[in-house]
Amino acid sequence: MTMKTRLFLALAAAVFISGCAVAKTATGAAAGVGKTAVKTTAGVTGDVAGAAFASGDNDDGDPRPFEADRNAMMDVDAALQAAKVSRRNVLLVLGANWCHDSRGLAAQFERPELSEVIAQGYELVWVDTGYRDRNLDVAARFGVMELYGTPTVLIVSPEGALLNRDSVHDWRKAASTPYEETLSYFRQYAGGR
Template identity: 45%
Template sequence: MIRFAFTLALAAPLAGCATVPQAAALHPEAMPYSEGRDAMADVDAALARAKQRNTHLLLVMGANWCHDSRALAGWLASPRFQAMVTERYEMVFVDAGKPQEKQGRNLDVARRFGIDELPGTPNLFVIRSDGTLVNGESVTGWRNAASRSEDAIYNELLALASG
């Protein structure tokens, strides 16, 4: 009986590990967040392009270490999303570091659009070409991106593009 309980105690954590690859397969992943870029210059250039094209800026502040950031970036890189994003947005990925551990990066970009604190990653900003934030109430609510459905993310971005 003791041997059975011991085996069960060892098997439970391993069963959790076995589900990790399956969970990762539920969404694509990408790692576009680069520490070395001039984030503010990238945002300025994208806003200029958005103004020329009469579109919005889709600014994603995340990090390559974060599975939710990688999942959101993966969806945005998929063919379905690329068609919509290319038509309706200029997109920029900005490395945010680890803001929840007070090791954030490029937080001046978030503050530029009225978001003073990032509680984690990713954060998704939809910004009109004149620099006004469309989705202030939902910017920091994307930390569960890996568990959102493809359709839910797509439909939300489609609706925000009209805002």
């Protein structure tokens, strides 16, 4: 088997088991500190839909909001600062454009009623995790030491407390989660009311 074939099979396996693999948080260079990867949207830029399609690579119609060239920690810091003023919670979506569940959640965020909840209740940051090997320090900052799959959703108070610790990993099947369940969940945690 050639090296090229092995690489292809490894990448294909990563895509097929995207909701099952575990990534442990590392620190320093191993965690990708200094690598960039986030998209700041609602509340900071105010444009959920426009930001989600900004990357341009959208052949299947799903949004692709995760940008590998963003500085994730700077975007999180900016969202926390904005949240202190707006009294909204910070919504961190850790995922990747290759992941259909990450794109599926982004697509649900564009539906009118949920889009309004997100815009009024959250400072939204899209954190690109690559193949769960990038920006793991963002999750670790809030006490989440492993990513079991993508997307992983962290809801953080303006003071920096993780509010949804028991359900951060529940979104690995976001593309098949009923819309009403998704809407109810994000209404429950929305701030700024």
